[in-house]
Amino acid sequence: MERRDLVIAGTGHASGGLYNLVKLSGNGKLYGDIDCLELQVQGNAAVEGSVKANTVHIAGKGNVAGGVECEWMKVSGSIRIEENVQCQEATVRGRGEAKGSWAAEVVRVHGELNIGGDCSAERMEVEGHFAVGGLLNADYLEVKLLGPSRVKEIGGETIMVKRQGSSLFKKWFFPAELTADVIEGDVVHLEHTTAKIVRGSRVVIGPGCEIERVEYREKLERDEEAKIGTIEKG
Amino acid sequence: MEQELISKKELLELTGISYGQLYRWKRKKLIPEEWFIRKSTFTGQETFFPKEKILARIEKIKELKDELSLDELAGVFAPDPAAVVLTKEEVIKRHIVSDLVMQWLDDEWGGRQDVSFAELLSLYIVDRLLRSGEISIEEGKNIWMMFKSHYPKLQGKSCELVVLRKMGVTVSFLVEGTAALHVEEGAKLIARLHVPTYIEELKLAISEG
Numbered sequence A: 001m002e003r004r005d006l007v008i009a010g011t012g013h014a015s016g017g018l019y020n021l022v023k024l025s026g027n028g029k030l031y032g033d034i035d036c037l038e039l040q041v042q043g044n045a046a047v048e049g050s051v052k053a054n055t056v057h058i059a060g061k062g063n064v065a066g067g068v069e070c071e072w073m074k075v076s077g078s079i080r081i082e083e084n085v086q087c088q089e090a091t092v093r094g095r096g097e098a099k100g101s102w103a104a105e106v107v108r109v110h111g112e113l114n115i116g117g118d119c120s121a122e123r124m125e126v127e128g129h130f131a132v133g134g135l136l137n138a139d140y141l142e143v144k145l146l147g148p149s150r151v152k153e154i155g156g157e158t159i160m161v162k163r164q165g166s167s168l169f170k171k172w173f174f175p176a177e178l179t180a181d182v183i184e185g186d187v188v189h190l191e192h193t194t195a196k197i198v199r200g201s202r203v204v205i206g207p208g209c210e211i212e213r214v215e216y217r218e219k220l221e222r223d224e225e226a227k228i229g230t231i232e233k234g
Numbered sequence B: 001m002e003q004e005l006i007s008k009k010e011l012l013e014l015t016g017i018s019y020g021q022l023y024r025w026k027r028k029k030l031i032p033e034e035w036f037i038r039k040s041t042f043t044g045q046e047t048f049f050p051k052e053k054i055l056a057r058i059e060k061i062k063e064l065k066d067e068l069s070l071d072e073l074a075g076v077f078a079p080d081p082a083a084v085v086l087t088k089e090e091v092i093k094r095h096i097v098s099d100l101v102m103q104w105l106d107d108e109w110g111g112r113q114d115v116s117f118a119e120l121l122s123l124y125i126v127d128r129l130l131r132s133g134e135i136s137i138e139e140g141k142n143i144w145m146m147f148k149s150h151y152p153k154l155q156g157k158s159c160e161l162v163v164l165r166k167m168g169v170t171v172s173f174l175v176e177g178t179a180a181l182h183v184e185e186g187a188k189l190i191a192r193l194h195v196p197t198y199i200e201e202l203k204l205a206i207s208e209g
Helices: A168-173 B008-015 B019-027 B051-064 B070-077 B088-093 B099-109 B117-132 B137-154 B195-208
Strands: A004-048 A051-064 A068-081 A085-098 A102-115 A119-145 A149-163 A178-190 A193-205 A210-222 A227-233 B005-007 B037-041 B044-050 B085-087 B114-116 B159-166 B169-176 B188-194
Touching: A119 A178, A119 B019, A149 B019, A178 B019, A193 B019, B005 B008, B005 B051, B008 B019, B008 B044, B008 B051, B044 B051, B051 B070, B070 B195, B085 B088, B088 B099, B088 B114, B099 B117, B099 B137, B114 B117, B117 B137, B117 B188, B117 B195, B137 B159, B137 B169, B159 B195, B188 B195
Parallel strands: A004 A051, A051 A068, A068 A085, A085 A102, A102 A119, A119 A149, A149 A178, A178 A193, A193 A210, A210 A227
Antiparallel strands: B005 B044, B037 B044, B085 B114, B159 B169, B159 B188
């Protein structure tokens, strides 16, 4: 079937289906699953189904009732996805939310990211705050904390969690801290993190950390202010 | 039959792999999700693995990872086999199953030339059983029939083939997942095969050929 363009300017709605370019400027709604090469949203868009595309570009607000499968995704504004996300590269500036799991090669977040299920990526960079309901599995994870964050488990090779400077008001009401049950990696560098267990090969427990138990293989560096329950070298 | 478990820490020590590798392999689905068994211990939550399976799997990954990319490896280990169709000649040429078993196929279909992966798998497993000397040809044929008619329902899932014999009567069946078996007295457990293991072997046999 031939792929045609779908353009909505202003307010409008259309049915899902097979498209080449889907461009929604203003307020658009799509009923059903869409399969397109390019999805562009400027303004407000809702898809009452799933999205399959090469590129997804949202400037404004996007709501997807199903899952998203794409090569490349860029969000400036916010996106809310009710199911799973699978993509090669995702960049979110603003707010991203997925109720299901999120699997990607590269994830970059400036702002906020909320994932209900597991998150896996080869490389993940977060500047801001985030929450992952399940396992965050990333080969390289770099977090610059700007607000309260929570992950159930983190696993990977390199895990770096640092705090960016923030205003006094924010420090009091939205402390830039990460809370996790388990953190496991080869190279682990943590700041302002509360965790039950941290396991790693080379571990740095920086300022503001509260760790119940640390298990390390090669090296452990700790900040004087960090609180650690038990330490085991294995 | 309780399977022996190994903790994540022991596993890393024993195999010499790092957390990074383990998580990478998990991400690439080289290690199935259901092998990550969570248990509470005095230090909190710990992850355990079925010892025998995970050690065998890691050995295999280490052995193959220089030749194949991780994505190719994932294909080898995926429980849902790729849509492989071989011709009968190829199967014979690569000695995947013995001529005897191949003969059954001829009797069954006569002229058909192509063999799907699932069909080949059933033959391969029966062939292995026959070669082990544990079953007779007649039993092998029954197991083959059973496997052919029931395996499609389980495709993509992990399952085990169990063969029991009591007073000379043989019964075979498929069990979804890995369940503990409690067998009545006097019955002999002839074979208990973890089907995904054979899927891997067969895939390797096909790709190497």
